[in-house]
Amino acid sequence: MHQSFPGQYQHIVKHLAAQPGNRVVFLSHENQNRLDGVERIDYLPYRAPHPSTHHYVREAEQAVIFGQSVYELCLRLKRDGFRPDIMIGHNGWGETLFLKDVWPDVPLLAYFEFFYRFQGADVTFDPASPVTLNDAPRVRAKNLVNLLGLDAADWGQTPTRWQWSLYPEVARPRISVIHEGIDTTAVRPDPQAWIRLDDKNIVLSARDEVITYVARNLEPYRGFHIFMRALPEILRRRPKAHVLIVGGDEVSYGPAAPDGRTFRQIMLGEVGRSLDMSRVHFLGRVPYSIFVSVLQVSSAHVYLTYPFVLSWSFLEAMAAGCLLIGSATAPVQEVLKDRENGLLVDFFDTAALAGRIDEAFDHPDRMQALRDQARRTAVETYDLATVTLPRHLALIDDLIAGRTPQP
Structure with missing residues (x-):
């Protein structure tokens, strides 16, 4: 699941789809991107957040709407006999919130990209963008989906140690630091360029x-x-x-x-x-x-x-x-x-x-x-081929096998 297919999952999805016997289903919003061997299913949120919703929680309402749309789509997949070995998705927009309510015994690996902090990160960094009285509670409320997602997921993944460090200390032992990876064979020095x-x-x-x-x-x-x-x-x-x-x-x-x-x-x-x-x-x-x-x-x-x-x-x-x-x-x-x-x-x-x-x-x-x-x-x-992809695959294998990964 990622609302902007394929998002951070381009490399892992290409690899999984290329393996004989795998069936890869990807839930997303509509866009022009396609990948061979991937079953693309688009979901359409049934409405936008209501204008009267308090502005602290408007993003949370949108995330619940996205989550509900994915939930109903997955219920249909389940009725059609589909049962995944693992569920993987970006936590930030609410798409992963209710997956365990469809398949409680299937492991969920969620992408935890950023835990919002009023101090020590982006919000108060630039003096040219002064903060307002509403910013501190607004930023705290932005983590509603983050916190619900932490509870819903069996395990998490984030790309850098600094992003990992922003998450609450109690959550860090269940989040692995694995970058999406760079194809260093395609991106390399070329003196003739x-x-x-x-x-x-x-x-x-x-x-x-x-x-x-x-x-x-x-x-x-x-x-x-x-x-x-x-x-x-x-x-x-x-x-x-x-x-x-x-x-x-x-x-x-x-x-x-x-x-x-x-x-x-x-x-x-x-x-x-x-x-x-x-x-x-x-x-x-x-x-x-x-x-x-x-x-x-x-x-x-x-x-x-x-x-x-x-x-x-x-x-x-x-x-x-x-x-x-x-x-x-x-x-x-x-x-x-x-x-x-x-x-x-x-x-x-x-x-x-x-x-x-x-x-x-x-x-x-x-x-x-x-x-x-x-x-x-x-x-x-x-490097994608030798470092990050093998680590990502090992994490997925651990979760499918019921083993506790190393954070």
Whole structure:
């Protein structure tokens, strides 16, 4: 179960569906994604949360509605004779809440992505987003589904140790830390890589000075505003550098930009006159092959994030052998060690960010060791085929066999 098929389950579902004798059924909202060998069943929530529902619990009402829709669909599957060996699903939207009421004796493995905290995580991190009197109780109430899901599941899985640490201490012994994994054979260094910017008739390769920034959407949670404020000084110091920015103009996390604008429009309004726009290239969302090429031509890859969920793109950049310049925030620091496999910088310090990029360009030989170690980190700790998929499969086997997994 995942409302955005296949979500975090792409790799595990592909593997399970390819094994002879397996039947894989996936419950989701409608979208265009399909995978060979997977029976896709879409569910449609019967209504939206009521406008009069208290705003602290509107998300919880929506989760119950999603859970009820999945529950009724699973009852039909059960009446048709279907009984799974294991149930796996993302806890965050309520889809897993009532599965054990359909198949009480079937193990449920739930994905626990984020336990909300008013202090020590994303909410109070950025002074530019001041908190209100309603935020503390609102954030506490956001964990209603988390807590119900912890009780409903037999076991949990989360991708990083920092995300695991946010969950209540009593819950952690039943949550395994297993990342979804990175295909390090598909994402790897390529000194011959190049990318063409057709609209400007520019071709960039690893021989050029290329600064890269990637996010699903260009927004504060991923430090887009900080990166943009650093760009005038970065471009002043590096007169030959080009900047490739990948990401959409929607909002994945946090509040939307004011007045119907995008964060890109806001930041260009703030610093655009100070930028040489012939060297700043907004690529939008790109096909995966182009994304990989962006990483492969990168001379310095900037990754900034609030204390929040770690992006796949950060680990893919390591697999591509990028010179990582990451924010010194908890999820990044779990993986990136300063001057061992990348460079750390204070999230808010634009001058320090410009200085680190200068350092990266001025000492390419010294930086190569960091690039090599970044690649080694991705392969040894997050490789899909040799590390994460075997651990995930072992966890599933333990639960099906009735064994207590090692957390």
